Amino acid sequence: MKAIGLIVEYNPLHNGHAYHLRASRDVSGADIVICVMSGYFLQRGEPAAFSRRVRTEMALSVGADLVVELPYAYSTQHAHWFARGGVSILDDLFADEFYFGSEAGHIDDFHELDTFMHENTQCLQEKVRAHVKSGISYPSAQARAFFDLNPPAHLPDLSQPNNILGYHYVKAASRQLGARIASQTIPRISAAYHDDTLPPDQSIASATAIRKMLSESGDAAIIRPYVPEQVYEMINRFYVQDQPMHEWEAYYPYLQLLLSTRSAEALSRIYEAEEGLENRLIKTALTQPTFHDFMHAAKTKRYTWTRLQRLSTHILTGTAKTDIDEALGVPARPRSVRILGFSESGRAYLNRIKKHTPLSLYHRPPQNKNAQQWLDERAARAYYAILNGSERVDKWKEEYTQPPVYPD
Incomplete structure (x- = not known):
């Protein structure tokens, strides 16, 4: 079977x-x-x-x-x-x-991409750090760093969302987990x-x-x-x-309440609250009446919509950094x-x-x-x-x- x-x-x-x-x-x-x-x-x-x-x-x-x-x-x-x-x-x-x-649609290209990324890990990380320092988001920095390496043209484009996930799927199966399961793409x-x-x-x-x-x-x-x-x-x-x-707009009153009543110190313990980002969200929540307004006011080149939404989700669910550490555990x-x-x-x-x-x-x-x-x-x-x-x-x-x- x-x-x-x-x-x-x-x-x-x-x-x-x-x-x-x-x-x-x-x-x-x-x-x-x-x-x-x-x-x-x-x-x-x-x-x-x-x-x-x-x-x-x-x-x-x-x-x-x-x-x-x-x-x-x-x-x-x-x-x-x-x-x-x-x-x-x-x-x-x-x-x-x-x-x-x-x-991309070809699984061999993803395996070749995984090898390429592994062989260029140190250089890639240096370029990512340099791009992040320029003020752009981490995902954008990764995409730019990838193209800075002049990859072969046939490799999957890592500015495309499903190619990014595909790369991580293949990497997880073949390199991180040592899994028996084989990777395929449609x-x-x-x-x-x-x-x-x-x-x-x-x-x-x-x-x-x-x-x-x-x-x-x-x-x-x-x-x-x-x-x-x-x-x-x-x-x-x-x-x-x-x-x-269900949409974020319906949850915004709950998020706004949490951001307006919790201390910055307490919110700093929430998963993905880094670089003082909790302070930006507190300040923004006190002035913005809707989730859409809140996100547009909080978003920057460095802090993407997705990153802010994930942090907002963890605030809503009360998920601390220690909660994720314990849940992931060993062997992750x-x-x-x-x-x-x-x-x-x-x-x-x-x-x-x-x-x-x-x-x-x-x-x-x-x-x-x-x-x-x-x-x-x-x-x-x-x-x-x-x-x-x-x-x-x-x-x-x-x-x-x-x-x-x-x-x-």
Whole structure:
């Protein structure tokens, strides 16, 4: 029985994601597709548009067989930790290969890129430091430093977001983890990662554009051409019930309260609060009425939107530097994983591997939580804080009572 893995957010799942899943299964001839999916907060520091349970239903509806959660300690991280967490879980679930989407589209080029970067590590780091000193962000400094090395033209472009993740996936599997799992890539088609408009003559749009259009229109019908029909029906159900997607704007009063009532010293202990950045956020929160205004006022060339969102997420969830240190631990790979959903084939696969995997698999949080699980629970509490009282309490209870998603 061949199993392959995908590392996903599905925020929300769209036609491009469905294509990637189908193409990965077809190319590999896999019997089982495992999705490691981010939970309530995502890699760019955003709340998931829809809950992890709804996104699990989306994944299973387009052919996933097993969906497990990428823990908060990895899902809200820079690319190298995000990649390391996802690849590690798939390796420990005995997936034979994992497939990622990329702008480059050729796996041999990623392996060559990994070798090139490893051979030029010292020079690259020196150039990154020089660019950071000029006042630009770390991701921009990395991209410029890469091109300063005059890499072969066929190597994946590290200014492209999916190529960056792809590089870190390959590096994690082959160099950091010494994983058994093999890396593969599927070329992205049509919409680019950050495109924020819906293309009128295509059926594939970016998740960024889909979220933007949902936010602006308040009508799920506008995104119907760009998502699988079953996904559209799930999203439309929420809009009919006047339960739109989760957005940062709804969380801003809570973030603003924390920034306006906590001391700078206390906030400096939050993960990713570096270089006195907490002082900038405190000052900004006291003068800006909306999250959009807050982000535009706080953002600089050095401090990117993504970095500020991630720090804001950690403030919202109360995640300290020591919390992440303990959750990552040694050997810096997830030690427990929550099962979110499975098909009949996925359940059979779980039964086959559960006695052999080094992971502790669970579907309801244990009473005695490790550091990683405690962060996940705090993320759930923060995620549902914007609901009214009874709905909020019900969602918190469901963390302990709902079984994994299992389609009829």
